[in-house]
Amino acid sequence: MNNTPVILRPLILAGVLAMCGLASAPANAQTPSVWQGIGFIAVDGGAQVTSSGYTSNLTFPLHGETATGTATSDAVSGAVFTARGGIRIWKNLALGAGVTVFSSTPDVAVEASLPHPFFFNRPREVSGTASGLTRRETMAAVEVSWLVPLSRRMDMSLFAGPAFFNVRQDMVTTVQFTETYPYDTATFAGVESEEVSRSVTGFTVGADVSYLFSKNFGLGGQFRFSRASTTLTPSGGQSTAVDLGGAQVGGGIRIRF
Amino acid sequence: MRLGSRAVCWLLMLTIVGLAAPGRLSAQGTAGRRTVAAVADRDVRDWDSQITRMERSDELRVRRTDEDGLVPGRTHERFDQYYDGIRVVGGELVRQLEKGQTLSVFGTVYAGISVDSEPAMRAEDAADIVAELTGVTLPAARVPDLVVLPRDDGGYALTYRARVMTASDLIIYYIDAQTGDVVLQYSDLETTVGTGKGVLDDTKKVSTTLKNGTYIASDKLRPPNINTYDMKGSLTRTNQYLNGQILLGDSDFASDSDDDWTDQAAVDAHAYAGWTYDYYYKRFNRQGLNNRNLAMTSLVHPVKREEWASQPSSVLNLYYLNAFYAGDGVMVYGEGLPPNVTAGGMKWNYFSGALDVVAHELTHGVTDYTSGLIYRNESGALNEAFSDIMGASAEFYYQPLGNGYLKADYLLGEDLTSPLSGFRSMANPQAFGDPDHYSKRYLGSSDNGGVHTNSGIANQAFYLAVEGGTNRTSGLAVTGVGSANRDKIEKVFYRAFTQMLPANATFAIARAATIQAARDLYGTGSDVDRAVTQAWTAVGVN
Numbered sequence: 001m002n003n004t005p006v007i008l009r010p011l012i013l014a015g016v017l018a019m020c021g022l023a024s025a026p027a028n029a030q031t032p033s034v035w036q037g038i039g040f041i042a043v044d045g046g047a048q049v050t051s052s053g054y055t056s057n058l059t060f061p062l063h064g065e066t067a068t069g070t071a072t073s074d075a076v077s078g079a080v081f082t083a084r085g086g087i088r089i090w091k092n093l094a095l096g097a098g099v100t101v102f103s104s105t106p107d108v109a110v111e112a113s114l115p116h117p118f119f120f121n122r123p124r125e126v127s128g129t130a131s132g133l134t135r136r137e138t139m140a141a142v143e144v145s146w147l148v149p150l151s152r153r154m155d156m157s158l159f160a161g162p163a164f165f166n167v168r169q170d171m172v173t174t175v176q177f178t179e180t181y182p183y184d185t186a187t188f189a190g191v192e193s194e195e196v197s198r199s200v201t202g203f204t205v206g207a208d209v210s211y212l213f214s215k216n217f218g219l220g221g222q223f224r225f226s227r228a229s230t231t232l233t234p235s236g237g238q239s240t241a242v243d244l245g246g247a248q249v250g251g252g253i254r255i256r257f
Numbered sequence: 258m259r260l261g262s263r264a265v266c267w268l269l270m271l272t273i274v275g276l277a278a279p280g281r282l283s284a285q286g287t288a289g290r291r292t293v294a295a296v297a298d299r300d301v302r303d304w305d306s307q308i309t310r311m312e313r314s315d316e317l318r319v320r321r322t323d324e325d326g327l328v329p330g331r332t333h334e335r336f337d338q339y340y341d342g343i344r345v346v347g348g349e350l351v352r353q354l355e356k357g358q359t360l361s362v363f364g365t366v367y368a369g370i371s372v373d374s375e376p377a378m379r380a381e382d383a384a385d386i387v388a389e390l391t392g393v394t395l396p397a398a399r400v401p402d403l404v405v406l407p408r409d410d411g412g413y414a415l416t417y418r419a420r421v422m423t424a425s426d427l428i429i430y431y432i433d434a435q436t437g438d439v440v441l442q443y444s445d446l447e448t449t450v451g452t453g454k455g456v457l458d459d460t461k462k463v464s465t466t467l468k469n470g471t472y473i474a475s476d477k478l479r480p481p482n483i484n485t486y487d488m489k490g491s492l493t494r495t496n497q498y499l500n501g502q503i504l505l506g507d508s509d510f511a512s513d514s515d516d517d518w519t520d521q522a523a524v525d526a527h528a529y530a531g532w533t534y535d536y537y538y539k540r541f542n543r544q545g546l547n548n549r550n551l552a553m554t555s556l557v558h559p560v561k562r563e564e565w566a567s568q569p570s571s572v573l574n575l576y577y578l579n580a581f582y583a584g585d586g587v588m589v590y591g592e593g594l595p596p597n598v599t600a601g602g603m604k605w606n607y608f609s610g611a612l613d614v615v616a617h618e619l620t621h622g623v624t625d626y627t628s629g630l631i632y633r634n635e636s637g638a639l640n641e642a643f644s645d646i647m648g649a650s651a652e653f654y655y656q657p658l659g660n661g662y663l664k665a666d667y668l669l670g671e672d673l674t675s676p677l678s679g680f681r682s683m684a685n686p687q688a689f690g691d692p693d694h695y696s697k698r699y700l701g702s703s704d705n706g707g708v709h710t711n712s713g714i715a716n717q718a719f720y721l722a723v724e725g726g727t728n729r730t731s732g733l734a735v736t737g738v739g740s741a742n743r744d745k746i747e748k749v750f751y752r753a754f755t756q757m758l759p760a761n762a763t764f765a766i767a768r769a770a771t772i773q774a775a776r777d778l779y780g781t782g783s784d785v786d787r788a789v790t791q792a793w794t795a796v797g798v799n
Contacts, residue, residue: 118532176393
């Protein structure tokens with residue numbers, strides 16, 4: 001599945017082209033050893049390509065018993081927006097911050113065991129796919145960058161730092177179904193969900209390549225990996241362990257000042 | 258915007274006809290709402306002509322016409338009110354006819370309707386709104402209906418009506434067809450599933466209804482109405498009801514405050530009535546006693562247990578130590594005796610506490626609506642036997658095999674007696690003094706010619722056809738179909754007893770009919786044919 005919005009593709013392409021430029025750039029004897037500039041800003045669009053999936057366990061009261069089930073979301077891609085900037089504080093070392101916003105609405109596979117209205121211990125099994133359940137991750141990171149000049153126009157930075165995640169995940173809480181007499185079977189009809197929000201600390205590391213077309217402006221590409229782990233618990237439901245972040249690639253504009 | 262010119266005419270007409278005759282029409286609640294109760298000749302004539310006029314102007318449409326099930330020759334027409342081709346919620350008239358003549362008109366109509374009948378949104382848009390509200394995507398076949406909703410404030414709204422089942426509720430939505438706002442929503446779910454302990458302290462589910470904050474024993478999950486009433490020990494009231502002198506109301510239902518039921522007799526009567534309906538439906542595709550989902554009514558606590566000692570023997574035998582089918586889908590379950598009292602050397606629990614007893618009584622209802630076996634002599638014994646057979650079969654359908662309480666066996670009523678013995682045995686009728694062979698049949702006149710005694714002969718035939726074995730009297734051996742194929746013999750007896758036997762059937766006719774049923778269902782010369790034939794021969798019925 002490719003969830004990368006069409007509008008972001010040119011930016012990603014630009015980043016890739018910038019990296020290609022790096023690869024094809026001739027060796028330059030005048031390459032400075034110290035990064036030239038006060039600071040930088042990078043704004044990228046791209047995709048988070050290895051978002052983690054999750055499986056949540058469902059329990060809800062039904063017909064005098066407890067219905068059980070699972071909702072499973074496989075790892076999927078999603079669009080990501082990134083903005084980061086920094087100030088050089090010593091030689092090639094810079095201190096800055098970055099923000100990424102990721103959103104994905106994958107299909108969720110749902111299986112449930114629904115109690116019979118007339119008899120104990122005679123569950124009906126249903127399964128189906130729920131759509132429209134969105135995960136939104138916002139990550140804010142404090143980033144220490146090591147800036148590596150590659151030529152007068154091109155440089156690379158390696159960065160890492162602690163990251164603060166906020167996730168808002170639509171969690172399946174109950175399964176909707178249809179049933180008719182004699183109720184020995186039931187049919188999956190959808191789900192009810194609840195948005196669960198949680199904040200947690202993790203980390204981020206990455207690399208960025210920039211190519212300047214003028215003194216201050218250019219294009220670049222970025223690879224980043226971020227990770228945090230937490231649990232999400234809908235009201236009255238069970239806790240579900242989820243991993244946040246993942247591998248991100250993107251490209252966009254670069255500003256050096 | 259098309260304002261209802263017809264509605265203005267309506268208002269005038271109602272003013273002239275209705276308000277001039279307040280006995281026929283009275284305003285209630287919503288400003289334009291008028292109730293109609295026309296039974297006097299003149300009123301009926303007026304409304305008859307109004308209905309004709311409204312039909313011509315498409316303000317009324319016939320929804321359905323029903324034959325009167327109680328008074329032959331009468332029909333009931335049910336009309337829906339329409340405004341510019343859109344149904345008006347709650348606008349409805351019911352006209353009773355006999356030979357083309359109107360006898361009465363009842364209903365509610367709305368006057369002065371004024372709404373823009375052109376919706377600004379499509380039904381699919383309303384479905385999307387409902388999906389946003391509930392997460393339920395309605396299929397194309399259930400897109401919301403466009404209706405005119407009379408509002409509580411006296412106005413009207415053009416709305417889409419949707420009925421949505423979620424995991425926790427059944428919700429009716431009225432979505433404004435112009436703005437998309439929710440005009441009205443309410444839960445349409447009254448039915449609940451409660452739990453309770455049966456007579457033998459076993460926990461089971463009961464299908465109940467929440468009414469005015471109390472859970473009542475009214476099952477609306479199954480196709481027929483299955484109601485259980487608590488007679489609160491009033492024999493007078495019980496008999497008045499059975500004689501048609503009083504009707505039972507909401508306050509008579511067996512009830513519970515939290516749906517965790519503690520009236521064990523009511524729990525079993527209610528649950529087992531449903532189970533029996535299910536058994537007939539799943540095994541024979543039969544829809545209730547009359548195959549048309551006749552309501553099933555159970556009466557529990559017809560007398561007070563603690564008053565047993567002061568009762569005459571007739572009451573003791575009928576309302577304490579008995580259960581009976583009272584006709585028209587009504588069952589009465591005996592109260593049993595206090596735990597420290599014995600009768601016939603046994604303690605007797607509530608009679609609703611035995612599934613085979615409940616299924617037995619309900620089967621009398623099935624017989625009533627099918628063969629109508631006359632309740633005396635051989636046909637009466639066959640009537641009783643069929644009830645025993647279906648009672649035991651229901652037990653085998655739901656309960657695990659074995660000896661003991663809540664176990665499936667060929668004893669009748671064992672779950673309500675202590676020690677565990679019951680009062681009849683299909684495997685060995687002689688154990689209770691009943692004949693297992695035609696040569697030993699009771700020929701006296703008591704018990705309607707021994708209907709509860711001679712039933713043992715047919716019971717034994719059923720048992721042998723299933724399980725096989727040797728009849729103790731004749732010494733003839735039968736090769737049964739085996740317990741794994743019990744359902745085949747059940748179907749044979751069901752087919753014969755409900756579709757083939759005449760009301761005055763004899764044992765010989767029952768033999769011929771069941772053999773024919775076996776051949777119809779499983780073929781001549783089949784194991785079933787052989788087993789049924791051998792079984793009747795073994796019990797001396799040829």
